[in-house]
Amino acid sequence: MTAILDQLRAAPRSVLGKLPGVSDDDESRRPLPVSGMLAAACTLGVGLAALTTLTLVGWIAAPNGTLGAGLPGVFRTAAQAWLAAHHAGFAIPGGRVGLLPLGLIILPALLLYRAARWMARDADLRLRLPARLPKNSPREQANARRRAQLVLVAQAGVSLAAPYALLAGLIAVVARNDITQPFIGDALLSHFTLAFLAGSLATARTIGPWRAMLRLLPERVRALTLGTAVATAVLLAAGLLLVVVAVGLNFGQVRELSGVLSPGFVGGLLLLLLQLLYLLNVVIWALSYVAGPGFAIGTGTLVAPTGVQLGTVPSLPLLGALPDSGPVPGWMMAVVALPFAAGAVAGVVVARVSPSPSYEAAPLWGFFTGVTTGLVAGLLAALSGGPIGGGRLAAVGPSPWQVAVSVALEVGVAAGISAGVTNLLLLNRRARAPLDKAAAPVRKAGAAIARAASKVGLAEADARPLPGHWMDATEADTQPIPVIRDDWQDEHASAEAETRAQARPLPAADGRDGRGGPRRDIVDESDDRGGHVIYLDPYAWDRD
Incomplete structure (x- = not known):
């Protein structure tokens, strides 16, 4: 073409025509x-x-x-x-x-x-x-x-x-x-x-x-579009998987219906082509089954996870995969969880494409994604069904409004929860990003100083690694405190024993012991020592 x-x-x-007043540049x-x-x-x-x-x-x-x-x-x-x-x-x-x-x-x-x-x-x-x-x-x-x-x-x-x-x-x-x-x-x-x-x-x-x-598209519209597309794709994939499993389990009945028609070679190819063309309709019916409302094959019939009620169905071999009339096994109710899984995936996509600056806005946009997905599912349900003449086959396919409401609630709730959680994690990660960026120059400078000191002989070239992990001020709030192993020497206990041996039970009020000298076990943090503030390193024992 x-x-x-x-x-x-x-x-x-x-010959093809040209608008009047067009310049030579538009030829x-x-x-x-x-x-x-x-x-x-x-x-x-x-x-x-x-x-x-x-x-x-x-x-x-x-x-x-x-x-x-x-x-x-x-x-x-x-x-x-x-x-x-x-x-x-x-x-x-x-x-x-x-x-x-x-x-x-x-x-x-x-x-x-x-x-x-x-x-x-x-x-x-x-x-x-x-x-x-x-x-x-x-x-x-x-x-x-x-x-x-x-x-x-x-x-x-x-x-x-x-x-x-x-x-x-x-x-x-x-x-x-x-x-x-x-x-x-x-x-x-x-x-x-x-x-x-x-x-x-x-x-x-x-x-x-x-x-x-x-x-x-605007940012929010783009996020809703991608989230709706992902949720719809997951639902259609679930419907296709359900159709393949149903055809595999009832393949004997499908083959029997094909044999009853006796279409011949050319007619068989055309019949196969017709079934392939109707495959998308059947997949949408399976989507309606997964969503809960199910679908009908004629007036007064229903195929849903809660039960199956069928009458005489059209002689299409693909319809031989329908389940028999009667109650459905309890484990088939597990398919109702698939729309919630589709909503969870869609919520993650919405939050990652367009994160919300406020915590309460992300679940709302996730629920809106479920509403738009429900509208798309209802439109697909309306297109996939329809009457075949009058009488009993005047109602074939799923109910559009029931499918739309069910998908909107199921996908919307799951998408709202997953979007809120994903958005919270993204905001926390962005909040920690400045701290990580500020700590990077400190680590690089320390490594450069250590390499220079090792070259001039001020430090050992093959210094032994310190036990645990040494933390600077930028990451002290985000890293766990090192755990003391059994083979480490408790230097705090020995220092405390030495201090207690030097100190007397009743020290004087002015901070001096009985021997007239200053006490060594008291550190006055308010004393700046001539303008230089003294800070205590709580992890000094780790570097000794």
Whole structure:
């Protein structure tokens, strides 16, 4: 697709159009709306071509009129699959279809991302950054540049999303038939949202690397975004692990369902592809199971850690991994602890990305991370489920609001606690950093003096290490007192005995003993000895 777009870039500017009043310096780039329209049209063309080819293979493998009469029916089916890839629903006789494979969204997302990268290069968006910045503090200049870059990213996203959504509306009109009728409103909204996200992300990536993309956001928003992404990733990983374990334990039932369908070789490959496309839906259902509310496979059913109640399920081999109806073993309740683990990890990330100067603010931001994670989980739950016609299968998948509330509370509480503890440790480490920096020059100077003294002969070159650890005044408050070993000589006891032998039981009031001399066992710390204050070294015995 990028090769086609590069050929369009080399086309004459007079054919592709050019805004009036553009100087000769701008001949090397197109206007942003023109580049966005070209990228949107190329994305739709390539995506529809790929899905039409895949649909044609399925029509050849099963020529029973399933996909419509002739090639027009094949194209309508491919167009409906393209709309379903953007999660646009369909109306059918007696109900609607909203349970669409989320894995199919990967194809248009990748095509839109590549097209948006080409659009950013073709319009040369780096030259559109404002050259004039406020002549204030560097922080204000950085904020002004960040706001300008965010505006640029939003403009690029709209330039790609607007024509993409309009073309999708035309496809929705063409894809209508007597059985399935796409919802035009859903098609416009889903195409615009996906194209805007892909275009904004690709444009931000063009401005700078991934770290620079994150710096476009304010500090607190960046911390919440990273914390929410980490918590969501941990929950999805837990859901994927649960699905793999369930498929492994019930692999016989999955294989039995595959044998009942008897799809053949080509049909088997298409069935395997369909299950892979629905794998993300099933992983989100497992996330809802881990969070507690569980999910439903039809009206009146429930699959949750508290119990399982099932009826007749659709004949999809992947659903053979569902547990049997009845009570769940008690050890399965342990999966409820996984959201708390995700919250603990997210809280650490939030505190490290943006430490709070106050102790009480960090738990609050951790709880906000849980709330945003709950909103994301609820959105994923809404996208992963939906009706399959009317009647009993009108409710399939998890409840969005229940998943959102459960994840917000579980992740929020754990993230608040871990963020508070991590922030406290970071603040204490920063408080001790000046003391460590002040002690470093003292240690270096002492080592230099010792080396110089050993060279001139004032000290032994191979001096024996002192017992224990000698502490200076800068680290005396942070290091433990050395422990006296049994093989050390107690010099304090001998000095005390000698002092007691020299002293008399009743000393005079003026500080002199009976022999008229000054007492040696009394040290007056208030005497400065002519301006020099006398300090006692409590660890002098360690250096003797």
